[in-house]
Amino acid sequence: MARRALRYEPDEWADRVRNGGVRAAARLMRMLDDHDPLAFEVMKRVYRSTGRARVLGVTGNPGAGKSTLVTRLIGQFRQARETVGIVAVDPSSPYSGGAILGDRIRMQQFATDPGVFIRSQATRGKLGGLASSTNDVVNVLDAMGYDVVIVETVGVGQDEIDIMKLADTVLVVMVPGYGDDIQTIKAGLLEIADLFVVNKADRHGIDTTLRDLRQLQTLREAHDERWTPPILKTVAVRGDGIPELMQSLQRHRDFLVESGEHDRRRQRRAVLGLVELLSDRIKVRLEQWLSKGGQLEALGAAIAGRERDPYSETEAILGSLLREP
Ligand SMILES: Nc1nc2c(ncn2[C@@H]2O[C@H](COP(=O)(O)OP(=O)(O)OP(=O)(O)O)[C@@H](O)[C@H]2O)c(=O)[nH]1
Ligand SMILES: [Mg+2]
Incomplete structure (x- = not known):
């Protein structure tokens, strides 16, 4: 009921988002999750204001220290007077409050900082795909004017x-301790990495992990010969290695722009x-059609x-799904 009150006309809503309105943006994100048509009306209006934020993705195994690392990065960006939006795609993320106390205390330094916006996303099981709604949230943060958007997600699947x-x-x-198992790290993750961070460098086995990773890198064909992903080590809980990480991030940014890779x-x-938007919409249409009842039986x-025959029926149904408003 109270939520109902927060509905504006699309034009006003878009203005509020573009002006960094936190309540309007948070409501918009929830409505995007629900595939509310009004949310898409707002997105149509704000899309042209996106494309300015620099988007960082942080991924890795559960518990590797991603959130701790992100917290450190937020601190660095804030020191440089850059504003930061965070999307934590993980229901068990410390940002969501379901975390251990230490993480929550660490994050509290940003609770009253208007230059930081944290959105936890646990959309699994809802309508549509995860990638699509994450893209929407990144777009909203971008339109709000955050300089940097960080997406944290667990690297499985x-x-x-x-x-x-x-x-x-x-x-x-x-993290250290994979030993020979480093070969089994998800190949997809190795391929998408622009930077490797071996966190928890205070732990036993760090040298072995660094060596294995370097070796693995020489064995693989570089996905882009112009850029060799650096391997950095950090102790996120202490802040060790964070300035070096910031430098590497900046170097990668320069590379992206100079090489044309950015575009x-x-x-x-x-x-x-x-x-993603297309397949989401088709999936939602299909679910609505299936739930109409009767006709399917x-x-x-x-x-x-x-x-x-099911082949002709599929074509007929697909045609009508796409025709319906
Ligand atoms: N020893 C050590 N512990 C660390 C380090 N960085 C983080 N941790 C601890 O590792 C645990 C997990 O850290 P998180 O930052 O929540 O890890 P995460 O990758 O975000 O975890 P999920 O989001 O649940 O996948 C916490 O208890 C951290 O305090 C580190 O450099 N060294
Ligand atoms: Mg986390």
Whole structure:
């Protein structure tokens, strides 16, 4: 009921988002999750104001220290007077409050900082795909004017790897102790990494991990011969290695711009965003159609009785789904 009150006309809503309105933006993000048509009306109006934020993706195994590292990065960006939006794609993320106390205390330094906006996203099981809604949230933060947008996600599954394609720079976080198992680290993650961070460098096995990773890198064909992903080590809990990480991030940014890779990645992100939106919409349409009831059973009986064939029916249904407003 109270939520209902916060509905504006699309033009006003877009203005509020562009002016950095936190409440309007948070409401918009929730409505995007629900595929509310009004949310898409607002997005149409703010899209042209996006494209300015620099998007960083941070991924890696569960518990590798991604959030701790991101917290450190936020501190660095804030010191440089840059504003930061964070998307934590993980229901168990410390940002969501379901975390251990230490993380929460660490994050509290930003609780009253208007230059930091944190959005936890646990959209699994909702309508549509994860990559699509994450892209939407990145767009909203971008339109709000945040200088940097950081997407944190656990590096398991294909969804997460797709999400990382939304970023200008992808940081893959690992920890010591994999030993020979480093070969089994998800190949997709190795391929998308622009920077490797071996965090928890205070732990035993750090040298072995660094060596294995370097070796692995020489064995693989570089995905871009113009850029060899640096391997950095950090102790995020102490802040060790963070200035070096910031320098590497800046170097990668320079590389992106000078090589033209920046524009190429932006185009890739646009294509991915478009395809995700399309498949989301088709999926939602299909779910609505399936839930209408009755017609599916009748059709099933006709197909089972061989009066109709499923191939022709698929084409007919697809046609009508795409035609419906
Ligand atoms: N020893 C040590 N512990 C660390 C370091 N960085 C983070 N941790 C601890 O590792 C644990 C997990 O850290 P998080 O930052 O929550 O890790 P995460 O990768 O975000 O975890 P998920 O989001 O749940 O996948 C916490 O208890 C941190 O305090 C480090 O450099 N050294
Ligand atoms: Mg985390």
